[in-house]
Amino acid sequence: MTIAKPKSSTQSPKKSNPVERRKTPARRNLYTRAEIEEIFRRFSVQRPEPKGELEHVNPFTLVVAVALSAQATDAGVNKATRALFKVADTPEKMVALGEEKLVDYIKTIGLFRNKARNVIALSQKLIADFDGQVPRTREELITLPGVGRKTANVVMSMAFGIPTLAVDTHIFRIANRLRLAPGKTPDEVEDKLFRIIPEKYRFHAHHWLILHGRYCCKARKPECERCVIADICKSPEKTCDIPAPLVELPPQIIGG
């Protein structure tokens, strides 16, 4: 990922051609730095240690769980993987289990046939090319069948503690709805978010945004009266300007 550094200078190009300028507009974010800092400060008070909700027991099972979670809910994936990971928590055991038996475990998840094929193929590749270990870099991770940039980002962050922003449906919606980091593609949103989120908040930002989207700024109807950033939010969809009390949420609410 290209991580653009924050601008260190406000100098504008001298006598630049107006047509050229339009091609690469120096768009200002709708939010000030102080507002963005405050948004993430409040999220950090609400959920000091946000956690992902996909159950896994090691980096390999995390890769599998994330690969299975495309177009499925975390709860649905967890239901299927609880039993699966008891019998297959390494690439070797997954290959030994085989595609047909794997299908039996995951057939409640959408696109299960395709996903089963990918899980067996990625297990085989891990054994053949990575000594059975999950690699740590994005470049290596995306060589695994069924693993795209989003899955790689989740694995890097959750398994190895490397700050990344995997833009899922919630993050994509929030970035655009709030006009915080508007973009037409997940990559565009990822790049913009990564640039504006203060470094100290980057590691947890992914989960804060997902959980905010899942439990408060919901897809169909945002619950603005329960929102701790309602006074800062610049979404045309918001229905309330008064922020909800800023308190740490009990752990059970984090898990939903």
Ligand code: SF4
């Ligand atoms: S005020 Fe409403 S629209 Fe804005 S972030 Fe909160 S829930 Fe979402």
